[in-house]
């Protein structure tokens with residue numbers, strides 16, 4: 001990778017300190033933005049084709065343009081909940097290159113007319129929040145946050161808020177509820193946060209990685225960003241690789257890098273030289289793929305075409321000794337545990353699926369269980385307040401579609417077809 005957009009700690013390990021960040025062009029994007037009309041900043045982000053890195057790939061500039069132009073108080077919220085299984089990328093931006101996130105927050109606030117920002121950080125990331133707070137304090141001291149930023153007349157205050165470790169608080173309306181001090185139960189949309197968000201005011205929620213792309217887009221221009229990655233999928237992506245690989249970790253690469261290159265060149269290939277059996281390409285909610293997909297480009301459009309999704313770009317690799325039933329029993333239990341219980345199909349359906357899959361794994365499966373699982377999936381999908389129910393279905397239905405034979409073997413033989421099975425989640 002010749003140019004790091006986000007992982008500047010790989011250029012200068014001390015970039016977390018303000019002086020070092022400034023030496024690498026830090027806060028130049030903000031200075032430039034403050035000379036522009038706010039609407040021109042939004043247009044530049046639109047032109048860059050930046051798409052949300054939090055899961056859905058929604059165009060960021062377009063989302064920013066939904067914010068009303070009236071005089072109401074507005075909020076810009078950074079989603080740093082990072083709760084999707086397999087996902088561990090945002091924490092590195094916050095702890096290693098925090099000023100880039102802060103700069104992106106101020107630019108976004110200016111562009112959308114928001115004078116207050118929140119970074120909603122999952123509770124377990126106390127150590128990350130401490131690092132980020134240090135950088136926030138430095139930014140206040142240097143006049144990049146607070147009143148009349150760099151003499152522009154624009155005010156922006158930034159607050160960090162620790163969650164309490166619930167996956168559902170990563171869903172943007174659950175996050176807003178939690179930020180307001182309520183239980184993190186998602187709200188129905190519409191109204192969308194741009195109309196009714198934090199404390200009933202217009203709000204935009206973006207992922208950490210999305211926001212951290214913005215300073216360089218403004219500093220170097222949208223045309224520069226368009227030179228990285230495939231059309232409509234521009235920029236770099238932080239891919240997090242875990243599971244049965246020799247060198248698990250996070251890698252910033254151009255969007256559209258193939259799964260094969262990420263797994264074999266960057267993540268060191270498969271443990272013990274084994275064969276790939278299954279790959280979850282974008283966090284647990286992305287339908288599982290097989291070895292025939294190794295040449296798929298890891299971008300929003302290519303993965304959609306392959307029947308899955310880029311999601312958070314978290315790649316979970318399982319080799320030939322993995323029991324798929326066991327692996328997905330664990331994930332089904334995760335969704336059941338994290339359901340907020342607000343709507344019946346998700347509250348009842350997710351534990352029911354988990355119980356059936358665990359029974360199959362334990363050798364207590366019955367004829368008809370697979371059909372029953374499909375039936376439960378069909379009763380959840382599209383019938384819930386938030387997408388957690390759909391996410392559970394994508395995960396479980398994906399495994400049933402691709403590995404039905406393994407589920408059937410377990411039911412018929414009351415045991416696993418894999419001889420020396422190994423754990424995937426430790």
Ligand SMILES: Cc1cc2nc3c(=O)[nH]c(=O)nc-3n(C[C@H](O)[C@H](O)[C@H](O)COP(=O)(O)O)c2cc1C
Nearest residue numbers: 052053054079081082083170171172206207210387
């Ligand atoms: C159950 C659930 C959990 C989510 N968790 C996260 C998360 O941890 N971080 C995140 O950025 N987005 C998460 N999202 C997506 C957010 O709702 C929202 O779409 C995202 O923060 C928007 O940012 P973006 O436009 O920059 O992608 C989650 C969605 C769902 C349904």
Ligand code: SF4
Nearest residue numbers: 340342343346384386
């Ligand atoms: S889908 Fe599940 S998590 Fe989402 S609101 Fe309904 S019960 Fe809660």
